[in-house]
Amino acid sequence: MSVTQQIGWYWNRLLAMDAAEIGERLCAKARKMVSCPVAQEVARFRLGPCVGVLPLTAHKELCPPELRTQIAADAALIAEGKFALFGWHEAHVGSPPLWHRDFIRGLDGPAAGDSAGINHRELPTGADFRAIWEVNRWSEVVRLMQHAWLESDVESARLAQRWIADWVEKNPVGQGINWTSALEAALRLMNFVWIDALVRALGDAGLTEKQDELAQSVVPAHAMWVWRNRSVGSSANNHLIGELAGVLMASRRWPSLAKICCCAERAWDLMKAETLRQFAPDGGNREQALHYHLFAWEMIWQSARMMGDVSGEIWRRLRRSAEFFCAMTAGSDGWDFGDSDDALITPLTLRRETMATEWRAWLTGQAMGGALQFWLGEAPTDETRVSQDWQVFSDSGMAVARRGSWQARLDGSPLGLGGIAAHGHLDAMHLSLWVGDCALVVDPGTGAYYADAALRARLADWEYHNGPVPLAGRSVPKRTGPFLWTEHHDVPLLTVHGDACEVRFACQAGFVKRSVSMLPDGGGWRVVDETPTKVSHVVRWRLAPEWEVESHLDRQFVFRRAKSGLRVQLMISASSIENLSVSPGDLSPRFGQVVQGLVVACAFRHQISAEWTLLSDGKGIER
Numbered sequence: 001m002s003v004t005q006q007i008g009w010y011w012n013r014l015l016a017m018d019a020a021e022i023g024e025r026l027c028a029k030a031r032k033m034v035s036c037p038v039a040q041e042v043a044r045f046r047l048g049p050c051v052g053v054l055p056l057t058a059h060k061e062l063c064p065p066e067l068r069t070q071i072a073a074d075a076a077l078i079a080e081g082k083f084a085l086f087g088w089h090e091a092h093v094g095s096p097p098l099w100h101r102d103f104i105r106g107l108d109g110p111a112a113g114d115s116a117g118i119n120h121r122e123l124p125t126g127a128d129f130r131a132i133w134e135v136n137r138w139s140e141v142v143r144l145m146q147h148a149w150l151e152s153d154v155e156s157a158r159l160a161q162r163w164i165a166d167w168v169e170k171n172p173v174g175q176g177i178n179w180t181s182a183l184e185a186a187l188r189l190m191n192f193v194w195i196d197a198l199v200r201a202l203g204d205a206g207l208t209e210k211q212d213e214l215a216q217s218v219v220p221a222h223a224m225w226v227w228r229n230r231s232v233g234s235s236a237n238n239h240l241i242g243e244l245a246g247v248l249m250a251s252r253r254w255p256s257l258a259k260i261c262c263c264a265e266r267a268w269d270l271m272k273a274e275t276l277r278q279f280a281p282d283g284g285n286r287e288q289a290l291h292y293h294l295f296a297w298e299m300i301w302q303s304a305r306m307m308g309d310v311s312g313e314i315w316r317r318l319r320r321s322a323e324f325f326c327a328m329t330a331g332s333d334g335w336d337f338g339d340s341d342d343a344l345i346t347p348l349t350l351r352r353e354t355m356a357t358e359w360r361a362w363l364t365g366q367a368m369g370g371a372l373q374f375w376l377g378e379a380p381t382d383e384t385r386v387s388q389d390w391q392v393f394s395d396s397g398m399a400v401a402r403r404g405s406w407q408a409r410l411d412g413s414p415l416g417l418g419g420i421a422a423h424g425h426l427d428a429m430h431l432s433l434w435v436g437d438c439a440l441v442v443d444p445g446t447g448a449y450y451a452d453a454a455l456r457a458r459l460a461d462w463e464y465h466n467g468p469v470p471l472a473g474r475s476v477p478k479r480t481g482p483f484l485w486t487e488h489h490d491v492p493l494l495t496v497h498g499d500a501c502e503v504r505f506a507c508q509a510g511f512v513k514r515s516v517s518m519l520p521d522g523g524g525w526r527v528v529d530e531t532p533t534k535v536s537h538v539v540r541w542r543l544a545p546e547w548e549v550e551s552h553l554d555r556q557f558v559f560r561r562a563k564s565g566l567r568v569q570l571m572i573s574a575s576s577i578e579n580l581s582v583s584p585g586d587l588s589p590r591f592g593q594v595v596q597g598l599v600v601a602c603a604f605r606h607q608i609s610a611e612w613t614l615l616s617d618g619k620g621i622e623r
Helices: 003-015 019-034 038-043 065-079 129-135 139-151 154-170 182-202 205-228 238-253 255-259 264-278 290-307 312-328 355-363 367-376 453-460
Strands: 082-085 089-092 391-393 398-403 406-411 431-435 438-441 479-481 493-497 500-507 510-518 524-530 536-542 547-553 556-561 566-574 577-587 595-605 607-614
Touching: 003 479, 038 205, 065 082, 065 139, 065 154, 065 367, 082 129, 139 154, 139 182, 154 182, 154 205, 182 205, 182 238, 182 290, 205 238, 205 255, 238 255, 238 264, 238 290, 264 290, 264 312, 290 312, 290 355, 312 355, 312 391, 312 398, 355 367, 398 493, 406 500, 406 510, 406 524, 453 577, 536 577, 536 607, 547 595, 566 577, 566 595, 595 607
Parallel strands: none
Antiparallel strands: 082 089, 391 398, 398 406, 406 431, 431 438, 493 500, 500 510, 510 524, 524 607, 536 595, 547 556, 556 566, 566 607, 577 595
């Protein structure tokens, strides 16, 4: 990023703040200038004893055999330094891990230097900060300790402690890339609470003595750092929820921390306020990013369990947000909307790659949620009833419907949370379709953050979603940074009329309307788009990567998914078709992973109809 670009970014970032936020940030800067450095202050602080408040309430003898076996297998690989980053990228990170390496690109970030002076948005080596941070959340260390606790494996526990000690040695407080984010420090703090509980549950005197040393070197520094650097103003999205969760869980476990940050009760009060601010009354997360919805929800739920206090409006909001997540996900082949970095906090599911599916199963009382049931107990929802009609979440601007083998998810949402809408995508009017458990028409995903800014910008743009877009494109909203939009588009209007769900959207060219209706007997979907008569528009349908063209005749396409034997037909009709093509295009099923999928693009005027129907007899549907 050039100097001019940096100045432009800071200027636009300033424009996104109101007077109150500017004042709050100036006060925070002033407090830091007059405060004693964290490293010096925590050196004088002695962490008091931990209390019996635990995230861990499971009894090891009740562990499902499949979970015990999977944890043992995971722990064996982790002990060899073999990690599955983001659930898909196999990497040998070393033992102990190389804490400053981006293992997707094989590049290192800064290990030294004042973290306040490190621009993590543009690391000089070209490394991606998020890929570096992935290893530093200590999720794999928790997995090691889960195995140690379940099998009374003292050696695995010692290995986990050696890794934590190595991290402390290689990452002095406030130095290097791993101290540039208060959220990342908070996630380590949350996981350290789990590690501490698992270590002490083993009852080994030597391990407990070493754990006391580690707690002194880890907990005060992380708690104070997070509290001093917590997010404010327009930056206060899921990051602030995570920061409060880290401080809350640590202070609940070690009450003496209240002297250097805040007590658990105050953190819980702040978190309850953020929950009501960031989750809409219908349960949707206002960031408009489905994986971050789960990410924030888990942090709140872990905190609630530690506090033992979930009631009133917070209980109702958490239940609704869990139901929203279940409604928006689809089987084992789910594709998120909005940003997704496949964030993992604590490894509580059976497998990382099926994390979203297992959370949904736990929340809906299905057997596949057994791992979460073991670690977290009962879910805060009743068994979810699946509606065959449109289920509309008006506050969040989302609608879903299931009929026969099909599921549809229609977006009529605002751009995102707050002035900068950090994790929002230009996906208003986008339609995703599944047949059985197989994704058919998908959201393009996220790709990367700073390491490939061009890819990230494309995947978030209007042209990579399938709502009708003018051939000349749309110039607003304008992105001036990977997490910074300069303005919001108008909020679409989402309504239901019988079997049809309709989105009406005002844009520069005029009003655009999309109507999605179910075909008789659950056979498929009819999608009708209407646009201003004089302006040429284009619709681009992006198919999941497993689909291939079986046949193409004029305006009729037949797609086949070889793995399942499914065959789906697309019939297109329009008042005036100007161009129709099929070509490969980029998709990102997981963070950092880019694959190719088919893109059907149709340029037209005024009106276009697309009918998706299932041709197979249904025997190949994956369930």
